[in-house]
Amino acid sequence: MAPRIAVVIPNWNGRRWLPGCLRSLAAQTRKPDETIIVDNGSTDGSVEYLRSHHPDVRVVAMGHNTGFARAANAGLEQAHAEAVALVNTDVELEPNWIERMERALEADPSAASAACKMLDLQDPTLVYDAGDVLRRDGACEQRGRFEHDDPCWDEPGEVFGACAGAALYRRDPVIALGGFDERYFTYLEDVDLALRLRLAGWRCRYEPVVARHAGEGSSVHLSRPQGYWVERNTLLLVAKAFPLRWAPWVAYRQLGWAWHALRERRLGAHLRGAAAALRPMRSVLRERRALRRDARVALDEVVPARPIRGHEAGGHRSRHAVAR
Secondary structure (H helix, E strand, O other), X not given: OOOOEEEEEEEOOOOOOHHHHHHHHXXXXXXXXXXXXXXXXXXXXXXXXXXXXXXXXXXXXOOOOOOHHHHXXXXXXXOOOOEEEEEOOOEEEOOOHHHHHHHHHHOOOOEEEEEEEEEEOOOXXXXXXXXXXXXXXXXXXXXXXXXXXXXXXXXXXXXXXXXXXXXEEEHHHHHHOOOOOHHHOOOOHHHHHHHHHHHOOOEEEXXXXXXXXXXXXXXXXXXXXXXXXXXXXXXXXXXXHXXXXXXXXXXXXXXXXXXXXXXXXXXXXXXXXXXXXXXXXXXXXXXXXXXXXXXXXOHHHHOOOOOOOOHHHOOOOOHHHHHO
């Protein structure tokens, strides 16, 4: 028998996106065995809409905004399936998305996750993400971001990790590693999970089937801007896993980000994000030794040396170069 597949959709005030997302699920050539929407205390009528228009969808009500990481974990815990697809509310899947992602995962028993080709929802000629790349300066790059779609992104293969906005995971390995780190709340929790999976010996496949993503469409209601969370959670990720010998690259990247934040008049949010990393830092630092001790694959192999500037740094131009 084919393994069961569940789709988990974390939702927080995503009512405007739900119809498109659920229509794309209904059109799948390989139907999910269960669909779970974890609602983080939405106040926009999301739950009422689901109960009246999609009674077949299971709603897990968290009561308040617990963040993406906690909602994703709740969905993983509730799922009765061997594989779980995480899909953002502001994502619409190609009809053969589940079918091809399932095939990619089944073809590689050493893979615990599969990434897809994410294109911009409004302009599907633009790439949003084609698998993630983690560098030794602490930056996680989204392959192809800000570039026009090109045949080079149509080659399946292996990548560092998957963007959890549209990804398929083997449930057991993720649960065994503790799921997503809920201290991240939102942003980079998927990078942290990808790193832990890779250190544990698991791989991530890239299957170029399309998911169209609105691009931060589901995060506009956050009380703090994206830059706050990226800065905070990058520091947590670095503190948890990176060796001291990589500190010069991390310092270079941090100075660069601070300079760009100053130029773009968002330095205050950037610095508040850095300060916010101090509170959970002690618990994160306590995990460093255990993470390295239990690793089956060396960190230097999981995060290989590569340029930290230019096209080869992550496969795309920086957003700052595009903005000029």
